[in-house]
């Protein structure tokens with residue numbers, strides 16, 4: 001591993017399975033090693049999202065086998081996959097925010113003085129949270145609109161609005177974490193100096 | 195000229211200040227849209243961009259191919275594969291990076307998406323290159339660049355889009371992508387050599403193994419070969435579509451993990467958690483990029499470009515050169531599919547009027563799109579690398595990509611000067 | 621002087637854009653004496669399904685699309701999408717608009733927008749490869765790519781194996797052999813480059829299915845126009861728009877059939893096939909008409925008016 005990588009500050013060396021060796025099984029923690037609450041949240045997300053990913057995979061397998069061998073494809077496999085995909089994406093957001101793993105352009109920022117970094121990150125956390133809160137609000141409003149006309153999937157008639165509310169809630173949690181994680185780090189950097 | 199150049203400049207400033215790419219794109223896109231269509235419509239469009247585009251069946255390949263890659267790592271297949279690649283390549287400087295580029299080309303023939311190719315190959319090849327002491331700069335760049343072949347070597351989602359946009363035969367477009375794809379692999383292999391030479395990289399070189407030992411090492415490729423044949427064979431025999439191959443491949447990789455005796459609940463949890471996080475990261479960048487593209491779409495940029503191109507007489511070469519420059523510039527800041535949707539409808543009537551073959555132009559567009567995947571600051575394949583391995587600096591990846599981008603430009607120049615290389619098979 | 625933004629999710633070369641939407645904007649400009657012009661956006665703002673709400677929310681001023689892309693939202697479209705309704709897209713479209721104007725709009729599904737037009741494409745037919753066209757059970761076990769909604773139920777009822785997927789994936793599904801055939805109007809088979817993948821077409825009198833389209837305008841934008849401009853626009857939309865769109869579909873279907881010459885053999889369905897299919901599908905037709913009645917209008921009366929208007933327009 002290059003010295004640049006290990007010295008780099010935006011995201012300290014990521015957990016286990018990402019760093020090249022065989023994974024040790026602990027859900028990886030990217031940024032600050034998360035608090036106990038954070039670890040619980042990571043586990044909940046890993047469990048729920050894991051079930052959804054496995055379901056997406058199983059849907060394809062059952063659909064293909066059904067269609068090819070029994071001439072009986074799984075009705076609605078495509079639309080279930082679409083719902084699961086959106087749910088997985090939005091469920092993953094709080095985990096990314098909690099572990100401070102959003103992709104940034106670090107071409108310039110890493111050259112900034114070390115003592116300014118907590119301030120910069122706190123400011124960026126607040127900007128990120130602002131954007132996400134607006135996104136969450138608009139997804140919620142959009143879901144209301146879809147609920148009003150009874151929008152559903154095509155074959156299975158699964159209502160779409162509840163998925164929208166779920167995505168909006170995940171986004172709010174992601175917004176809160178995007179702001180809280182760097183703010184707590186900033187706060188701790190004060191306490192450390194005193 | 196409207197205010198879109200200002201919007202792009204502010205976007206650059208925010209990106210370089212370290213605002214996460216997804217939120218910088220979404221934020222500037224929203225503000226720009228408010229300026230054009232007013233607050234309430236702009237906010238509605240934001241909600242739609244984030245909620246509607248995540249429910250797209252064809253995008254389900256991203257998490258499922260990511261999961262397949264994660265299982266391949268977990269099963270130990272990746273280690274075996276690279277052990278055997280190393281047995282064959284250990285006496286060549288940078289042999290593993292070259293092997294990675296070739297493997298990317300092979301994987302591209304079953305995967306129509308560049309991001310999915312890069313994500314899968316990161317999982318499979320990066321751990322081994324790290325184990326053998328390759329610097330991240332070279333190994334990540336060879337994956338990010340090799341991954342771009344996903345949209346050139348058929349199947350290709352971008353070529354299907356282009357064929358429908360311009361009413362060209364998709365089968366011919368696929369055939370036309372083959373030779374440029376092979377040239378791309380060769381070019382990237384040369385880029386690996388260049389990186390080693392100019393980077394003065396000190397890579398491990400060991401004595402050449404006897405043939406018998408190398409043949410014995412081939413046994414380690416069995417797992418990967420089975421998976422590859424399963425995915426490719428399934429597609430070519432019509433058992434499942436390239437889109438479905440992601441789910442089938444993930445299931446196959448899980449099965450191999452179990453058969454290899456490497457399955458554990460903790461390992462499964464780790465694979466799934468990593469897949470969820472990477473999926474969220476990638477899709478939020480995509481949603482942000484689409485919001486920003488909506489702003490550009492409404493801002494009148496394409497009209498400005500059209501009147502600009504009208505100023506160039508009837509020299510074909512000059513026209514292509516100007517279009518290349520526009521693509522290189524746009525490719526820096528726009529997401530690839532959006533770039534194509536914005537520009538191809540503008541360019542192709544002009545290009546056709548100049549007597550340029552539209553099949554050739556399709557391959558040209560795909561090659562410049564490949565470049566857009568790996569140029570800073572918005573380079574989706576570099577982001578994929580960065581989201582799969584968050585401990586690598588983006589700067590490191592982009593720096594390593596310089597010789598690969600250079601080889602891409604050389605390839606575009608070659609295929610512009612010798613168009614028969616593209617049209618030969620069609 | 622007003623400029624309307626038109627959202628477009630199709631390639632500019634698609635006949636629905638080049639031969640309907642573009643002429644429509646020109647007609648609006650001409651009818652209003654240049655007071656109301658239009659700007660068609662170069663790239664899509666979002667997926668096709670989002671376009672109805674784009675007009676509702678004022679994201680764009682005029683949008684067009686397919687009601688079936690928003691399942692659960694529209695029930696009155698059922699009558700225009702049933703099997704065996706008509707052979708001429710122009711006659712069906714004009715009749716559909718008249719029925720909409722007289723009865724269907726009372727269901728309130730379009731209350732949030734100004735409707736400029738509703739119409740249908742040409743009759744949806746069966747396209748297959750390597751089959752015995754005279755076999756009464758020709759569809760049994762055939763993997764057919766279909767869109768969602770009624771056509772999915774039609775394919776299942778006839779013993780085919782419906783393969784789902786957006787129309788942009790049709791090429792992939794057929795060329796990979798995942799689907800054996802497709803239910804499409806001839807225009808779409810040609811437009812999506814599917815002719816080399818197929819060799820047989822079976823035509824059904826009145827079509828095996830159809831698709832309903834809308835062209836709508838943001839309500840606030842409509843209300844902001846002067847009464848004269850509104851009247852001028854009403855003069856070139858509604859039935860006139862439906863007629864123009866229907867005539868376009870008929871023309872491109874004919875071009876599609878010409879493009880199939882020597883590559884796809886077109887055969888009418890046999891009497892035995894028709895008898896069996898009509899009988900199998902009649903419960904679906906009844907159920908879909910009953911669903912229209914759930915909106916509070918008389919579904920059967922609307923269906924009867926639609927069919928008699930098709931005859932009336934055809935006789936004109």
Ligand code: NA
Pocket residue numbers: 301302303304305306307343344345346347348349350
């Ligand atoms: Na490919």
Ligand code: NA
Pocket residue numbers: 525526527528565566567568569570571572573574
């Ligand atoms: Na770029």
